Structures are given as C-alpha cells and as structure tokens.
Amino acid sequence: MRTRPASPADVGALRFALLDTLTSLTGDAVEADTPAAAHLPAAALLHPATPTPGSDRVDDLVALATAVVHGADGHDPATTGVDHFVLAVALLLRHRLDDGGWDTDLTDLPSAVAHLHAAMAALPPRHPAAKTIIEALPAFLDPGRPS
Amino acid sequence: MTGAPDDPRGRTARPATRPSAWFARPLNAGPVAGGLRKRGVPAGGAPAAGAPSGGVLADGAPAGGASAAGASAGGALVDGAPSGGALAGGAFAGGASAGGAHRGPARRPDARPDALDGLRRRGAGILLQRDAAGAAALARDAERRCLDLARSWLASGDPAAAVRALETGRGLALLAATRYRDVPATLDAARRRDLALRWRMSAPGREPAALRQEILDVMCGGRAEPPDPPALPEIGDVLGALDADALVYLVPGAPPTPGWAVMIAAGGGRPSCIALPGLHDAGAPAADGLEMLGGWAWRVAMGPLVERFLPSLPPPSGRPHRVVLVAMGGLSRVPWQAAHHNGRYAVQAAAFSHALSAGMLCGSAAAAPVPVAPVGLVVGDPATAGPALPGARAEACAVHRVFYPGARYVGRRADGSPARSGPGTAAEVRDWLTDTRPAAGAVLHLACHGAPAHLALAAPAPGAGDGRLTAGEVGAALAGAPDRAIALVVLAACGAGHDEAAGLGTAFLAGGVRSVLSARWHVPDRAASLLLFMFHHFLMAERRPAWDALHRAQLWMLDAGRTPPPRMPGRLLRHLSETDPARAVAWSGYVHSGQ
Numbered sequence: 225m226r227t228r229p230a231s232p233a234d235v236g237a238l239r240f241a242l243l244d245t246l247t248s249l250t251g252d253a254v255e256a257d258t259p260a261a262a263h264l265p266a267a268a269l270l271h272p273a274t275p276t277p278g279s280d281r282v283d284d285l286v287a288l289a290t291a292v293v294h295g296a297d298g299h300d301p302a303t304t305g306v307d308h309f310v311l312a313v314a315l316l317l318r319h320r321l322d323d324g325g326w327d328t329d330l331t332d333l334p335s336a337v338a339h340l341h342a343a344m345a346a347l348p349p350r351h352p353a354a355k356t357i358i359e360a361l362p363a364f365l366d367p368g369r370p371s
Numbered sequence: 372m373t374g375a376p377d378d379p380r381g382r383t384a385r386p387a388t389r390p391s392a393w394f395a396r397p398l399n400a401g402p403v404a405g406g407l408r409k410r411g412v413p414a415g416g417a418p419a420a421g422a423p424s425g426g427v428l429a430d431g432a433p434a435g436g437a438s439a440a441g442a443s444a445g446g447a448l449v450d451g452a453p454s455g456g457a458l459a460g461g462a463f464a465g466g467a468s469a470g471g472a473h474r475g476p477a478r479r480p481d482a483r484p485d486a487l488d489g490l491r492r493r494g495a496g497i498l499l500q501r502d503a504a505g506a507a508a509l510a511r512d513a514e515r516r517c518l519d520l521a522r523s524w525l526a527s528g529d530p531a532a533a534v535r536a537l538e539t540g541r542g543l544a545l546l547a548a549t550r551y552r553d554v555p556a557t558l559d560a561a562r563r564r565d566l567a568l569r570w571r572m573s574a575p576g577r578e579p580a581a582l583r584q585e586i587l588d589v590m591c592g593g594r595a596e597p598p599d600p601p602a603l604p605e606i607g608d609v610l611g612a613l614d615a616d617a618l619v620y621l622v623p624g625a626p627p628t629p630g631w632a633v634m635i636a637a638g639g640g641r642p643s644c645i646a647l648p649g650l651h652d653a654g655a656p657a658a659d660g661l662e663m664l665g666g667w668a669w670r671v672a673m674g675p676l677v678e679r680f681l682p683s684l685p686p687p688s689g690r691p692h693r694v695v696l697v698a699m700g701g702l703s704r705v706p707w708q709a710a711h712h713n714g715r716y717a718v719q720a721a722a723f724s725h726a727l728s729a730g731m732l733c734g735s736a737a738a739a740p741v742p743v744a745p746v747g748l749v750v751g752d753p754a755t756a757g758p759a760l761p762g763a764r765a766e767a768c769a770v771h772r773v774f775y776p777g778a779r780y781v782g783r784r785a786d787g788s789p790a791r792s793g794p795g796t797a798a799e800v801r802d803w804l805t806d807t808r809p810a811a812g813a814v815l816h817l818a819c820h821g822a823p824a825h826l827a828l829a830a831p832a833p834g835a836g837d838g839r840l841t842a843g844e845v846g847a848a849l850a851g852a853p854d855r856a857i858a859l860v861v862l863a864a865c866g867a868g869h870d871e872a873a874g875l876g877t878a879f880l881a882g883g884v885r886s887v888l889s890a891r892w893h894v895p896d897r898a899a900s901l902l903l904f905m906f907h908h909f910l911m912a913e914r915r916p917a918w919d920a921l922h923r924a925q926l927w928m929l930d931a932g933r934t935p936p937p938r939m940p941g942r943l944l945r946h947l948s949e950t951d952p953a954r955a956v957a958w959s960g961y962v963h964s965g966q
Contacts, residue, residue, distance in 0.1 A: 230740035230858070241809050279791050283779045287746045287810035290777025294744045315776070321791055325784035329940050330772040 233295040242288040242310065249277050249285075263306050263353040266313040270363040282321055285314040293339070305347030309357055312339035316364060340364055483520055483532070490516055491539050495595035497547045499554060499583055501575050503843075507873060510547035514540035518699060521622060525631045530642040533633055534729070535600050537620055537699065541728035542597025544872035549846050549881045554586065561589050601733045603635060603642060609729075609736040610637035613966060614693065614916070616684050618729055621672055621698045621707075624651040630702075632672060634680055635729070645680070647672050652701035661709060661955045668710035673717045681721060690919065692721040697728060703871050706892065708925065709959035716929065716955070722922035725962045727871050731880060735965040741858035741885050745911065746777035746812030748803040753782040753795025753819055753829035753838075762896030763818035763863060765942040766903050770816055773904075773938050774911040778812060779803075782819070782829070785942065794829035795819070797840035804845065804882075805852035813858040818903075821864025821890070823874045842878035849882025859910075859917055862889040863903050876964055886917040886965040897946040898957035902928055904943055906961075908936050918963045928958035 239259035246265035247256060253274075254265045268274055277285070289311035298304050315336035322332065340357065347354045493513045500506040517540025524533040558567035566586055573582065587595050601609075610618055617636045624630035630650025635642045649671035681692050696707055703725075708718040717723070726732040751767025752760045768785045771778055782795035793799045803811060820827035828838040849855065860879045871877060876889040888906065890899070905927050909920035927933050931953065935944060952958065 230742040233742050233744060238809055245810075283792055284808075284810040287777045287779070287812060291744050291746050291809060291812070294746075294777070295742075323791075325786055325788045325790075326768060326772070327785045327940060327942055330768055330785065332772075332776075335772075335776060 233291065235292055235295040235297075238288060238292045238295065239307075242285070242292055245281070245285055245288060246310070249281060250274060260303065260306060263309050263356045266310045267356045267360050269313055269317060270360055276320070277317065279321055282314065282317045286311075286318050289314040301346045301348055302351050302353070305343045305345075305351065305357075306353050308339045308343035308346060309353060309360075312336045312343060312364070313360070315339065337364055483523060487517070487520055487536055487539055490520075490543070491596055493543060494546050494597055495583065495587055497543060498551055498590065498595050499578070499586065500551065501554070503547075503551055503553075506547040506551040510544045510872070513543045515700075516540075517543070518622065519625075521633075522625065522628055522631070525622065525633065525644050525646075526628065530633050530644040531603060533622075533631075533644070534603065534620070534635070534642055537622070537633070537697070538600030538728050538730055539597065540699075541697075541872070542600065542730060545727065545731065545877070545881065546595075546597050548842070548873040548877060550591065552590065554590070557590050558586065563589050598730060600728075601730050605733060606635050606729045607637055607639045609733045610635070610695065613695075613732070613736050614690065615695050615724065616687060616692050617680070618695045618697060618726070618732065619676060619680075621650065621696060621702045623700045623702050624648070626651055630671070632676060632680070634676075636684060645675055647675065650702070661706070661959070662711075664705065665709045665711040665716070665955060668705050668707055669712045669717065673707055673710035674712060677717055677720045690722075691922065693724070693918065694721050695724045695726050695732060697726050704891065706955070706959040708962075709955040711955075716959075718922065718925050718959070719929065722918060723962070724918050725964050727877055727880075727964075731877075735880060735885065738883060738885060738966070739856075740966060741813050741856045743814060743858045743910065744777070744812060745775045746810070747775055747779075747814030747816070748800070748812070749775060749778045749780045749782075749816045749818075750795045750800065750828070751780065751782035751784070751790070751818050753827075754789070755820055755827045755829065755838075757820045757827055759783075759787070760818070760820065760896050762898075762900040762946060765897075765940075765946065766863065766900030767816065767818040769900075769904055769940045769943055770818075770907050773940070774907040775812075775814060775816070778814070778816075796829045796831050797826075797838040797844065798831060800826075800828065800840055801844060801848045804848045804857070805855060807852065807854050813856060814861075815857065815859070816861045816863065816903075816907075818863040818900075821862065821875070826862075826864055826875065842873060842875045845875060845878040846882055849879070849884070853883075855883070857884045859886045859888070860884050861903065861906075862887065863899060865890055865893045880965050884965065886963065888917065888921060888961055888963055890960050891962055892960045894960040895950070895957060898928075898950050898952060898954070899960070900943060900946055901950070901952055902958050902961060904939060905936075908938075912936065912938075917966070921961060921963045925958045928952040 236259075239262070243256060243259050243262050243265075246262055246269070247254070250265040250268045254268045256262060256264045269277065289307070293307050293311050296304060296307055313336075315332045319332035319336060326332075340361075343357055344354075347357070490513050493509065497506045497509050497513075500509060517536045521533040521536040521540075524530070524536060555567040555570055558564065558570065566582070566589060569582055570578065570586060573579070584593070587593050606618060610616070615637060617634050619635075620631075620633040622631040622633060624647070629646045629648040631644050632647055632650075633642055633644045649667075676694070681694075684692065687693070698705065698707070708716065708723045710717040749767050749771040751771070752764035764783055764785060764787070767780070767782060771780045779792050781790050781793035781799050784790050800815070800817070803815065817826060825839045825841040828840055830838050857879075862875055862879075874889075876887045879887050888903075902924050905924035906920050909915045909923045910917060913920075913923075915923060929952075933952070935947060939947075950957065
C-alpha cells in the first residue's frame with residue numbers, strides 16, 4: 225500500500241509536556257529539570273504525603289505518558305525505562321481513582337504492572353531511576369494503598 | 372445462534388428490531404425526473420434552443436434522452452468510443468470530451484452548460500434563505516436538477532460533463548448543509564445591525580438585489596457559489612494518492628431512462644460510464660429483507676462493476692481492489708458492499724469507501740494525515756432517555772482499554788456506573804473537538820444513540836432531556852478550531868451517517884476530520900460491538916489504514932473460521948458466541964469516508 229504516511233509525533237515535545245504536568249502536581253518538592261528525571265516527580269505522586277491529583281489531571285497524565293511510550297523509538301534503554309515507569313505510575317493513579325466499574329479483564333492495574341516490568345527490563349542496572357522504581361514497588365504490590 | 376434481542380442504536384426506544392428494519396424507509400426519497408418532462412423538450416434529450424438557464428431547461432432537459440441513447444439491458448454499451456478497453460460482453464462508454472457533441476436530434480445549441488451555470492448560481496439563493504429548512508429544500512431541488520442534467524449528458528455520451536453536473540449538485544447540497552447561517556443573527560454578530568434590520572423588513576424572497584449582494588459580501592465575502600468541481604485529472608491523482616482504484620458515481624435512473632455508473636480510474640482522468648437500466652431509487656425491494664436488497668443491488672449495479680469494470684483496471688499490489696462510491700439520491704441508502712451473487716458479497720471482491728462528492732474526497736486528501744496514537748476520547752453509552760446499549764458500552768470499554776488506554780473515557784462503564792471522567796455530554800465532546808493540547812489525542816469513538824443529524828448524549832443536568840450534539844454544532848466547533856487535527860471519528864451510532872449532506876459524518880469531514888467511520892443504518896448493538904472492536908484491532912494492532920481496517924473487519928465477520936484476537940475481552944467473546952457475525956446486517960452497516 226502506498227497511502228501517504230502521517231508525520232510522526234514530536235515525542236521530545238510530548239516528554240516536556242509530560243514533565244510539566246508531573247511537576248505541576250508535585251510542586252517544588254521534587255526537582256526535575258529534564259525529561260530524563262521524570263521518574264522523580266512520578267514516584268513522588270505515589271507518596272502518601274502527595275495530594276491525590278484530580279481526575280482531569282490524571283487523565284492528562286495518562287494521555288501524555290501513553291503518547292510518549294507509543295511514539296518513542298525505543299533506542300535508548302534509559303529513556304525507555306523512564307517513559308514506561310511514568311506511564312506505570314499514571315495508570316496506577318487512574319486505577320485508584322476508578323474504584324471499580326470495569327470488568328476484571330479491563331482494569332488498569334495489569335497494564336500498570338506490565339509497564340513497570342518493561343521499565344525494569346529496559347533500565348541499565350546503575351541508572352538512578354532503577355532505585356526509584358524499586359522504592360515504588362510496594363505501591364504496585366498493594367495498589368489500594370500508597371507506598 | 373442468536374441469543375437475546377440485539378437492539379439497534381437508534382435514536383429512540385424501539386422494539387426488538389427486525390434485521391432488515393434499517394432500510395424500511397422508502398428509497399424513493401426525491402421526485403423522479405419523469406415528472407419533470409413538460410416544457411417542450413425534444414425527445415432525444417437536447418433542450419429547446421434558447422431556453423433560459425436554470426429555469427425551463429433544468430425543468431425538462433434531460434428526461435427524454437437516456438432511453439433513446441443507452442437503455443439496453445445489463446449494463447449496455449452506450450457509445451461507440453470505448454475508453455477503458457473492450458470488455459467481454461460490452462465496453463464502457465468513453466464519452467465525448469467536455470462540452471463536446473451530444474446526440475441531440477437536431478443541431479441546436481446545447482443549452483445545458485448554461486443551465487448548469489444557472490443552477491450553480493443558486494448558491495446565493497441558498498445562503499439567503501430565511502431558515503435552514505428553506506436552504507436545504509432549495510439545495511435539494513437544485514441537486515435534483517443537476518442530476519437530471521447529468522443523466523442527459525450521460526445519455527448523449529458525455530460523462531465528463533455529467534461529472535460536472537453531479538459535482539455541482541452535491542456542492543450546492545454541501546453549501547446548504549455546512550455554510551448556511553441564520554442571516555440576521557450572522558449580520559448581528561458582524562455588527563451590521565443596519566443590514567439585519569433591512570433584511571427583516573424586506574418581504575421574503577423579494578429583497579432588493581443590492582441588499583442581497585451587500586449581505587453576501589458581509590457573510591461570505593461575496594462568494595456564494597459552491598467551489599469549482601475538481602478537474603478530472605485531479606480526481607485521478609487523488610485516487611492514486613489515497614490508494615484507491617476508482618471513483619464510481621451511482622446515478623439513479625428515472626424510468627424509463629436508465630440509471631448509470633460513471634467511473635473515474637486512478638491516475639487517469641477520463642471518465643467512462645455504463646447504463647444500468649434497473650438502477651433507480653424506487654427500484655429497490657421495499658422491505659423484504661437485506662438479502663433481497665443485496666441481490667437487487669448486485670443485479671442492477673454491483674454485478675457489472677465487479678465482474679466487468681474491476682477486471683479492466685490494473686491489478687492492485689498488496690491490497691484488494693478499492694472503490695470510492697458516490698451514490699446519488701436514494702442510492703446512498705443501499706448497502707452496496709452487501710450486494711451479493713451466488714453466495715458471495717461485493718465486499719469479498721473489493722473494499723468500498725464512500726464520498727459525498729469527488730470534491731469532498733479531494734478536500735480530505737489534501738489535508739496532511741494525522742498520526743493515530745492510543746489517545747483521544749471514548750464515549751460509551753451515556754445515560755439518555757433512550758434504552759441502555761449494553762453492547763455499545765462493552766464495545767466502548769474494550770476499545771478504550773485495549774486500543775486507546777491513553778484516551779479519556781466518558782459515559783457509563785461496564786457495570787453501568789457513571790464514568791469518573793464525565794457523563795458523556797455534548798459539551799464534553801465539543802470541548803474535545805476544539806482541544807489542541809497534546810493530551811487530547813486525535814481519535815474520537817462515539818458509542819451511543821444517534822440519528823442522521825445528531826447524537827443523543829447525556830443531559831447537561833438531571834431531568835434536562837437528551838444532550839443533543841447536532842451536525843451544525845460539530846461544524847461550528849470545528850470551524851472555530853482550525854488548528855485542531857483529528858485523525859479519526861467513529862460514529863458507532865445508528866444512522867449517524869445516513870443523511871449524507873446534512874449528516875454528522877459530513878459535518879466531521881467538512882470540518883477537517885481525516886477519516887470517518889459511520890453507521891448508515893440501524894445496526895444491531897452486540898454485532899456492532901464486534902465489528903468495531905475488530906476495526907480498531909486492525910487499525911491499531913495491525914497498523915492498517917482506516918479503510919483497510921474496516922474492510923478486514925468485515926471480512927473477519929464473514930469468515931466462518933474466524934478466531935478472536937487474544938485481547939478481545941470476555942464480554943465481547945460472549946457477544947461472539949451469542950450472535951451470528953456473518954449476517955449481512957451485522958457487518959454491512961458501517962462505511963468509511965475520507966482518507
């Protein structure tokens with residue numbers, strides 16, 4: 225087939241938009257100047273002291289994180305790992321907010337865990353985000369409770 | 372096989388609908404040309420010399436022509452100058468060049484071009500009607516007269532001129548549907564209350580010409596005519612760019628004159644045509660079942676096209692033959708893909724897309740494709756006064772979570788509880804249509820009740836009735852957001868693409884949406900959920916273009932050996948076991964338009 229292809233999305237711009245959304249939710253508590261550090265405000269959203277974001281903000285978070293993972297080329301393991309971790313957090317937050325209503329085979333939790341697994345598989349062992357992910361694990365193991 | 376009644380997604384509550392109920396509305400929507408033959412038109416089709424443009428001539432010009440020239444049976448050779456190459460059993464008429472000779476009985480000046488110009492100038496009259504209904508009625512009348520002219524040109528072997536007439540008629544219909552605005556309100560908004568006052572004080576239809584022109588200048592910069600029809604080579608190029616083999620106009624006859632198929636091949640530009648004696652609005656079986664209608668559709672049009680025209684085209688590479696249908700008049704209500712013969716459907720021979728006109732197709736093709744990502748808005752069975760649609764709800768939930776997990780979900784969830792992100796109101800959809808933030812995404816899936824020109828969405832407040840989203844509101848919203856890029860809108864609502872020019876599908880396409888999937892007829896709820904899940908599967912999981920994704924989904928429904936993809940949720944798997952996806956009513960109701 226020779227249908228004209230669509231121009232790819234600007235994933236770099238999407239990552240910055242995602243970082244802006246994350247930092248707006250965590251305030252000054254976490255410093256993250258570049259998308260490479262997006263795992264820090266993402267993990268902070270799972271902390272009990274962080275106010276639970278509103279529904280619209282979580283929807284935006286999931287949308288941007290999904291668009292980033294979907295549009296990324298996957299060439300850089302560290303970037304891939306951070307992208308997947310942020311999406312895992314976003315989906316976990318949405319799962320908490322949804323509070324039922326979906327059939328068991330359509331809840332967000334399995335997807336969140338799958339992206340967490342993808343993040344762990346992609347990140348180089350000594351990457352700073354690896355430690356963040358390990359610290360966030362309890363939130364995924366007991367999704368009803370913040371870590 | 373069939374379990375519980377599979378309700379259609381109609382606008383209002385209906386009894387368990389017969390599978391064929393979607394086409395129960397009579398197909399003879401408009402008057403036929405036979406009733407117009409009254410003002411001294413020569414039998415051969417040439418109008419009387421000196422007939423005034425747009426009036427007398429258009430009233431009567433074409434009616435007598437076709438029967439004399441080309442109404443032999445079975446898709447007959449009309450002209451001795453075949454363009455597509457000789458074919459077994461006949462040839463397609465190549466036709467005279469634009470403006471060339473036609474088969475009139477006498478050497479009189481051909482007044483038809485002037486008649487077409489006169490009709491084209493009716494754009495001003497359409498835009499200056501006192502209400503939308505008047506504009507639509509005037510446009511319908513003009514479109515009918517253009518259709519008469521097209522038949523006349525076809526009968527005299529000039530398909531190129533016929534294409535101009537058909538495009539002009541559709542352009543006028545589109546003008547009424549998408550550009551008509553309430554005149555005084557528009558003038559008030561433009562701070563020209565002086566003009567609005569003079570307009571209100573004028574007798575309807577007898578406004579001074581200077582006032583009309585002044586108003587048109589304010590409303591539309593003085594340009595009140597539909598856009599020029601695209602040139603034939605441009606249509607051919609666009610078909611190539613869209614990976615389609617041909618565009619085919621289906622023109623209903625007006626007994627005793629035949630109907631016609633007018634074909635433009637990709638990369639070509641010279642149209643050909645074939646007379647189809649049985650093709651007319653009133654010729655379809657009235658209400659005796661989809662199978663009977665499909666048999667009729669094969670006999671009168673799809674048989675000759677599939678068996679004779681398609682084999683004359685270069686074989687496509689890596690895809691099936693693909694045809695864009697422009698069905699005129701009541702023929703737009705026929706599910707051509709479900710035409711069948713000897714147990715085989717037309718959709719198994721070719722993929723079909725639909726277009727309101729070649730001009731509209733060219734407009735869609737000119738826009739840059741928008742990437743499809745798993746982000747957008749999914750509306751699932753919002754609470755309305757109509758009955759619940761559990762199939763639509765299951766479909767929306769599945770489509771959201773499996774293919775568009777980044778989308779916002781509004782309406783009702785699988786268990787019937789309200790979605791966290793919103794009840795699914797018209798305002799939520801309008802806001803999304805104009806949202807240029809990257810988080811908005813570019814795909815809209817609407818699984819709800821519908822009608823040709825509006826969707827039934829959740830009420831803005833309890834007890835406030837249905838929250839309607841009209842085609843006019845869609846057009847206005849998209850016109851106000853020129854930077855918004857939307858890749859795909861799926862109107863998974865009964866009949867939402869039915870009334871072509873004034874319908875929702877046209878409103879989305881005219882507003883710049885690249886591809887639209889719409890239900891032309893009442894579709895069984897649970898069967899539709901399977902078809903649409905499979906459409907998104909082929910689109911997102913297998914990365915097929917929208918037209919091909921629909922075609923593959925339709926073939927999957929027809930395949931007795933079909934296997935569901937691993938990610939099909941349990942609720943849809945149950946639908947699969949409770950319905951018969953191969954029934955034509957289950958898969959043939961949706962059509963693709965646009966890129």
